[in-house]
Each structure stands twice: as structure tokens, then as C-alpha cells.
Amino acid sequence: MYENLFSSKNIGAMTVPNRTVMTAMGNYLADEGGYVSEKDIAFYGARAKGGTGLVITECTAVDSKSGLGNDREIVVDDDKYIPGLKKLADEVHKYGSKLCVQIYHPGRQGIAVVNGVESMKSASATECQIVHQPTHEMTKDEIKEMVGKFASAARRIKEAGADAVEIHGAHGYLIGQFSSPYTNKRTDEYGGNFENRMRFFGEIIDAVRAEVGADFPVIARFSVDEHMEYVGQPDEGLHLADGVEIGKYLEAKGVDALDVSSGIYETMNTAWEPVGFDQGWKIEGPASVKAAVNIPVIGVAVIRDPEYAEELLKDGKLDFVGSARAFYADPEWANKAKCGKACDIRKCISCLYCMESLMSANSETPMGCSVNFEAGKENQYQAEELPKNGAGRTVAVIGAGPAGLEAARILAIRGFKPVVFEKQSRLGGQVYLASKPPKKEKTAWLIDYEKGQLEKLGVEIRLNTEAAVETIKELKPYAVFVATGSTPVMPKSIKGLDGKNVHTPVEILDGTVKLSNKKVCVVGSGMTGIETAELLSEQGNDVTVFEMADDIGPGLFFQNLVDVMSRIAPKNVAMYPKHRLVEIDGNKVAFETTDTNEAVSFEFDEVVVSLGVAANKAANEEIAAAFDNVRFLGDALSTGRIAAAVQTGYLAAAEL
Template identity: 45%
Template sequence: MYKKLFEKGKIGELELKNRIVMVALAVGAAKSDQTIGDDMMEYYLERARGGVGLIIAENTRVNDENGVAARRQVSVARDEHIAPLKKLVDALHSENTKFFVQLHHPGRETYSNLNGDKPVVAPSAIPCGVCKQETRALETSEVEGIIQDFINGAKRAKKAGVDGVELHAAHGYLISQFLSPYTNKRTDKYGGSFEKRFNFVKEVVLGIKNACGQDYPISVRLTVDELLNLNGVKQEYLDLNMGIKICRELEKIGVDVINVSNGIYETFNSLSEPMTYDQGCRTERIKAVKEAVEIPVIAVNMIKEPWFAEKMLEDKLVDFIGLGRALVADSDWPKKALEGRDEDINRCISCTFCFETLLDQVIPNVGPIKCAVNPRAAHEFKYKEFNKNGADKVVAVVGAGVAGLEAARVLKIRGFKPVVLEQSADVGGQINVADKPPRKEKIDWIVEYEKTQLNKMGVEIKLNTKVTLEYLKKMKPYAVFIATGSVPLVPKSIKGIDRENVYTIDDVLTGKVKIIDKKVALIGSGSSGLETAEFLCINKNDVSIIEMQDAIGKGVYVQHYLDAMDKLSKFKVNYMPSNKLLEVTNKGVKLENIVERRIVDYDTDYVVLSLGVKANNDLEALCKAEFENVRVIGDAAAVGRIESSVRSGFEAAFWL
């Protein structure tokens, strides 16, 4: 079906069975000694069985002293890492999948507590604007030592049978820091001009070729544009023109393939695009690189679907398709594409939850990353075998949101007979609200996937069904799963909250009320509130966001916050933090300014509440008194997000 995607391809003298490359993405599943154990072995093996042509391992440590990005980060800094790595290589080769190790040093983009509580190191003493750590400039001798670390890491990789290495010169890490005039202010042989800034990566490449052989493949993952103009940076930085020049120089010194990327931590949404970005959003920069070099080009491009990957190859935009999050979401993406089963692909919805867990779980050593739509991702060994002992026993699943749908899917795999009961006219639950803000359509993909799988499995879904205890008793179920979701929080203690001009964000987004060209007070600035604000602005409303906390969007994950605020910057939004809603009046709202300790009357036509949601679990007590096996999942158990809903449905069904 996808002829180009499944053609053989070559990187140097290395032949790949197809054009699909799993690009490096940190998962934090290594053992505590930074070696590859069962968890990481199963994670990569599952992608190999799924049909990937080349897997590039996660950012792999070459220096234990000042090059640590995470505690459970794979390493090739010591000889004891060779044997476990060889075991993985042999297993991947048995699946006809090639394997590269990505050699990495974070430079200034890491944290002191991971590096012996010492200042982080960089070409120059310029702290990262995100990590904000005390930073010291490397001495020339230290630079030379780290160059040797990269070379030694490549030698260990080759000794383990690894097919090639990739240098991580992207995203603002150490090699990228040396290449960029934004971060490199040195005056020795490693800074001061383009040629001198290039010396670091040049010496690494030539050193690896000398140590491992001229035919040993080297890829460079390169930020070809830091995109710092997006932040209003006026000083010189690594822009596309400079990025193209670097690509040409890399080709001259024997690099075998360029893996195109963009952005640094300070422009994070450009290197890990959130949901509102389209497939193909990097095309312009990739095209510029492809036209500048003769060696092969790999690139990620927010690719989620095989048809788009095929088009990139047909257009000669790339030689190899880079997939990251798409393969986290569905390890069988290539296999399903090859078999023409696109509808069975569990598409990544670009929610960036994996990156969120990278920050709050992997780096502080809490656990591996998590995927919102695939609970098994980076946990494959834990959930390796589905116990198929359901014996066709009936399980009533009350609610057809993503928690209920995922539970039904897993229950069916295990041999149970799930029956999904939904009081509304469609499946999806809160997703049918969450998909209404601008450019949020991808969020529907998880519902489409679940619905398709349940239909193919023959799972019964009863819509427009009001579930009562008596209804359930007639079913005589082996177990009851309560997945009744949540309802908007509307505090009755606030005077006037029941006025006719007061609505919830659900009312607005679902079209229950249409507000156009009015003055609107939106109460609450969580992620949903900010998205609804944009929705209201597009409908020509004058929007004020009123927030009790001392800042707008406090607690919203940084990528979502930056994306939302960037969208809202195109409108004249009135931000009112430190204001508590006291009352809805006949003219608007009465607020308490918490900082100034004064009462404010604010005129408005409509009041829209975004105060969160509360669990809707009225059936729980009744069911637990009647049935032996009752599981409460999703928002009905604990209000959360897509990931927690899908995961709770999966786990409840997996362990039943």
C-alpha cells in the first residue's frame, strides 16, 4: 500500500529493510546502573517486532561526571555497559532491525543535583533559560576530554555490535551549544568563529571514524534552526542559514546521514510540538537541508499517519521517515501500515504527556515516561502477558468515555464479555467537549481508535441507556466497571451562580449557548479555561480571564501554557489574576482583589465558569453493596486527564 515507505534504504554501506526510523526519545527505563535490563529490552524489542527498520537508542550518556541528564539514562561511559548492550543488539538483529546508539552530553541543559551538586558545564558560562542552573565554562583540556568521551562511547557501541552511532547535536545540548553563537562565546580553538565553533563536532566525527573505521555509520541529529526569533532574541544564534552551512560541513567530513531537528529548551514547543501543530510543520526547514546535501536525510515532521509519511518520501523531502512519539503510542505502527490497517493505528494525539513525565518522573527518578493513549509504553515488561481467563463472563461497563472504552477493549482481549452502557447518544465522554477548542481535533483520535477496536471485536455498546441498579442486577454481571466520568464544578455557595447568564465552559464549547460579540468574564485559567478563552475570542467576544491565584495559568504544564498564551496574544484579552469571585450580580461580577484587599464590581454580559470538574460516581456505593467485583475508573474515581482515564481503565481490566 505504501510502496516508498517499505523500500530498502542505505545509510553509508548499511542497508535497512525499510525507510522507517525510530528516533531517539528518552524513556528512563534503564536499570539503576544505566545498563539495559528487561524493561528497556522489551520496549525496544516490541518496536522491532512492529516492523521498524532502524532504532536509535535514547540519548545515551558518554560522561558520568558532568554529562548526566537522568539517573536511569542508558550509558556507554564504562566498559560494563558493553555486554548488556550487546544482548539488546543481538535481539534486535534477530528481528532484522538495525540499531544505533545516540551519544549525548547535556551541557548546560541539565540539573546540578544530577551531576554531583556541582555547576553544570557548557562552552561558556551562560545558564540555560529553562534549567537556570549555575553554569561554568569548560577549560580547553576538559573540552578535549569530553571529545574523547564521545569517541570512547562509539568504540564501546561498536564493540557491542551496534550498527552505528548518532551524535546528539540538537535541542541545545552540548554539541549544539558549541555550534551556536548564542551559547558559545569562547576565544580558544573551540569558539570565536564558525570554523572554531565547528571544531568540537568535527573532532568528534573524525575521532570516531579513525577509531571505528571510515565505513562505520555516523548520524548527526542537528538543530538546524534554534528559532530564537520566536522569543524576541536579537543577538546572533544558530539560524537556518547557519544550520545549512553546518550540514554541508558535516557532509564534507564524512557524516553519513543528517537527522534534521530544530529548537532548544528555550523554544521547547518547536522541538516537541503540542496538539495544535499540524503534520508537516517542519517541512520548510527539512526541504532546505535536503536541497543542500547529497547524503541521506532523516526527519521527524509531526508525522502521525502513514499516508503523510509516504507523501514525504514521494515528494523527496526526506530519505528516511523519523518517528518518535508515534511509535511510543503504537509499537505496531509500521506493521499496520504495511498491512493496510491504518484504522487500527493508535495515533499519537500530540498531547506531550510523555514529555511532561520526562520532566516530572524520569529526571527525578520516579519512573519511566508514560503515554496518554498507550499505558503499556515503557512498561511493556510489566504488562507483557494478558491473562486470557475471562471465560466469557459478563462485565458491565457503565460509561463510554475513554476509561470505559479502554477497559472494555482490554476485558475483551482477556476473554470477558464486556457490555458498554452509555446514557448519551455517542461514545467519547469529555472528549466530545475537549475537541471543540481550535486545532484540538487530534484528541478525537483516541476515541476513534477505541471505537474501531471494539467494533472489530464485536463488543456491544448500548447508547441512550440510563443505567440504574435494577438494570445492572438484571444483567447478573461478574463485575461492574463504573466509568461515569465527571461534571463541571458549579459552587452553589457563590451568590447569583444560578443566574441565566452564567454558563460552564462545557455549555460554551458544545454549543448549548452561543456567545458572540459580547463582554465575557471567564472564571478560572486552567488549561481548559485558556482554550475556551481562545474559542470565545474567535467569536469576537471581549474576554476577561479572572483567576483567584496570583498568576494566570498557574499549574498548567509549561508547553500547554506557552501554546495557549501564544494563541491568546493575538487578541486583546484582559488578564485579572488575584481576583476571587464573590458574587454574580445583575450587572456582572463582584470580585475581591486579594492583593489590594478591596471589592471590585466588574460589568459583563456573560459569566463562563472554568472551575474544574468533580467525580460523577453516584452508582458506586449502590453497586459495591450489591456486587462482589466493582471497579471505579477514570474521572469517576479521581478527576484527571486523558492519560489517567485510559490508564485506570487499562489497569482495572488487566488486573481483574
């Protein structure tokens, strides 16, 4: 099975045991000062143990004084970091995998205050339109010094026992800022034509090769297309044809492999894709490069399925299948595929919680994964290493949403006997509903995974069953886990919410209410509201969205908001921020503007009210009063998102 995926292949002098590559991904796990941490070692070790052929670290800083991406990033600008890197290499090698360390400088995409500098280095003084940091054009002396820093970092990586180094020239970081005409406006020998713009990259490769020698594998990562059409500037930046030329240039410079990605910060969704991007959407990029070069090509394209990965290799579109998030969500991805257990893979659902948490990470709330609570915490939590002291004791789990299902899974692994009660005829709770808007099918993968695992573990699930107190008492449970989810908020202070033409997002998403050719008002532009509006629009309705906050999508992670808005925009969905719902009277919907306090009203056929959710307190209190050992999970504890639900389910079961 998967003959190509699990065949070995060389990158230079390095033999990679299979064609799976965990590509670089920031994780905010380094110790203070940039040292490799025990968390790092456990994190990357878990992916190696899981069978990944080549593990590439997060981007490591070649200059801690001007080139940090965050304050918990691995640093390689001093020999004092070599021992930590060696421990990491030894851990990865323990499982037969290969380790590559990626080196970079963020340039204009870094944060000045994090680096303690007045401005960020770049090819030119072109400010990034996402991070908006002061930026200065590097002098030739600064360029020469930076080339030396990359070379010294590569030498340390080799001395630490890693198997390869990857020079990061993708995603609009410093090297890419020189390569791209969008960011490089220089008029000297480092700017202008293609050869000049590639000079910085080429000098780094030459200097790195001089330090590590001919036999140490050097991989170059670059964006084959910056996709500036996504921000309305189709004539700017690098395009596919340019990217192919970059690949040929890098091959001529003597690198051993190419790691092909796309995008820059301004077009971030093409580099780190939200849920709206399909598997394989950008495979043309690496495939075009592979057709033009004779060295191995690693490619990324939201690859999630082993079957698809095998197909890409068989068709000659790639030499190695790369992904970061697939292995973040399931470190055992490769081993499960190799053993014919692809159905057991916990797939990344492209929710981007990892990126959102990374961008706001701090030591108290580090980066995380929605579907894999253990990610980044492998030195603390691994399900198979939890105490197996359940002794067959029964635990009633009320609710089969993500919190209840995850709790049941961990309980069963620990030897408890969970019995899951679900009043609906289906599993999934809010996650099931979240999978119904357009392009959200991936979200249901989490439920598919949990369902499959509970079936293998022999967990009893009672669908269409209300968890009445007397029914639970019949089980004589050791504990009761309450994961009853939440229900839509319908404030009694707003008149008319009980009207026949007033609906909740739940009724729209689960198909209880089906609307078409109607003029529909959606009140509330949180993710549920705006995705419900998208679904209604796709079903042929004339949709208008109202939001009380100053902007549409308050509190939403910007990448997800951009994703859904890019699909809504062509549908001519009208948007009205700064409008507070006052009353619904039949077809008349009355609002008050929050900036001018003006009373305005509109006529609609139907109204969908999406003002958040709340836990069912009365039922939960009844359960709490009836049993001694009760734990609340997910929305029953505190309304939140998938990550919080999975976390509370996991921890409650792990700590019982």
C-alpha cells in the same frame, strides 16, 4: 501500499529494511548506575517487533560524572556497559530492525545537582534560561577530554553489536552549544566564525571515525533552526540558512546520514511540539538540507500519518521518516501501516504527557504515555499476552469516556463480554470536549482509535442509554465497571451561579450554548478554562480570564501553557490572576483580590465558570450498593487526566 515507506535504503554500510525511524527519546528506564535495563530491552524490542526500520535509543551519556540528563539514563562511558548494550542490540536484531545508539552531553541544559558538580560544562558561561544552572566555559583541556569521551563511547557501541552511532548535536545540548552563536561567545579557535564554532563537532566526528572505522555508520543530529523568534529574539541563534550550511559541513566531515530537527530548550516547543503544532509544520528544515547534500536525511515534523510519510518520501523531501512519540504511542505503527491497517494505529495526540512525566520522573512514577499505558512497561504489560480467561462472562461498563473504552477493549481481548452504557449520543466523555478548542483536533484521535478497536472486537455499545440498576441487573454481570466521568464544580457558597447568563465549559465546548459578540468572563485558568477562553475569543467574543492563584494556568505543564498562551495573546484576552470569585449578580461579577483583599467588580454579558470537576458520587454509590463486584475507573475513581483514565481502565480490565 506505501511503496516508498517500506522500501529499504542504506545508511553507509547499513541496510535499513524500511524508511521508518524511531528517533531518540528519553524514557527513564535504565537501571541504577546507567545500565541497560530489562525495561529498556522490552521497550525498544517492542518497537523493533512492530516493524520500525531503525530504532535509535535515548540520548546516552558519554560522561556519567558531568553529563547525565537524569539518574535513569543509559551510560556508555565505561566498558562495563557493553554487555547490556549487546543484549539490547540482540533483541532489536531478533525482529530484523537496526539499532543506533545516540551519544551526547547536555552541557548547560543539564542539572548540576544530578551530576554532583558545581557548574555545567558549555561552550561559554551562558546560562540556560529554562533550567537556570550555573555554567562555565570549558577549557581546551576539557574540550580535548570530552572529544575522547565521545570517541570511546562510539567504540563501545560498535563492540556491543549496534548497527550505528548517532552524535547528538541538536536541541541545544553541548555540541549544539558550540555550534550556535547564541550560546557560543568564545574568542579562541572554538568560537566566533562558522568554522570555529563547528570545530568541536568536527573533532568529535573525526575522533569517532578513528575509533569505529570507515564502515561503521555514523549519523549526526543537529537543529537546522533554533527558532529564537518564538522567544522574541529573531536575530539570535541558528537560522535555516545556517542549518543548511551545518548539514553540508557534516557531510564533508564524512558522516553517513543527517538527522535533522530544530529548537533548543529556550524554544522547546519547536523541538518537542505540543498539540498546537500541525503535522509537517517544519518539514522545510530537513527538506532544505536534503536538497543541499548527497547523503541520506532523516527528518522529523510531527509526522503521524503513513499517507503523509509516504508523500514526503515520494516528493523527495526526506530519505527516512522520523518520529519518537508516534512509535511511543504505538509500537506497531510500521507493521499496521505496512499491512494496510493504518486505521488501527493509535496515534500520538501531542499532549506532551510523556515530556511532563519525564521531567518529573522518579522510580515510583516513571515516564508514561497518555494513550498507551503499556509504553515503558512492556516487560509487565502487553495486551495480547494477558490471560484469555474471560470465558464470555458479561461485564457492564458504565460510561464511554477514555477509561470505559479502554477497559472494554482490554476486557474483550481477554475474552470477556463487555457491554458499554453511555447516556450521551456520542463516545469520548471529557476527551470529546477536550478536542473542541482550537488546535485540539488531535485529541479526538484517541476516541477514533478506541471506537475502531471496539467495533473490530464486536463490543456492544448502547448510546443514549442511562445505566439504571435494573437494566444492568438484566445482564447478570460478572462485574460492573463504573466510568461515569465527572461534572463541573459549581460551589453553592458562591452566590449567583444559577443565573441565566452563567455557563459551564461543557455547555460552551459541546455547543449547547453558543456565544458571539459578547463580553464574556471566564473564571478559572486551568487547561479547560483557558482553552474555553481561546474558543470563545475565536468565536468573536471579548473575553477576560480571572484566576484565584498567583499566576495564570496554575499547575499546567509549561509547554502546553506556552502553546495556548501564544495563540491567545494576539486576541487581546485580558488576564487577571489573584482574583477570587465572590458573587455573580446579573451582569455584575464581584471578585476579591487575594493579595490585598480588595473588593472589585466588573460588568459582563456572560460568565463561564471553570472551577474543576467532581465525580457523581450519588449515582456511583447506588451502583456500588447494588452489585458485589464493582470497579471504579477514571474520574469516577479520582478526577484526573487522560493518562489516569486510560491507566485505570486498562488495569481494572487486566486484573479482573
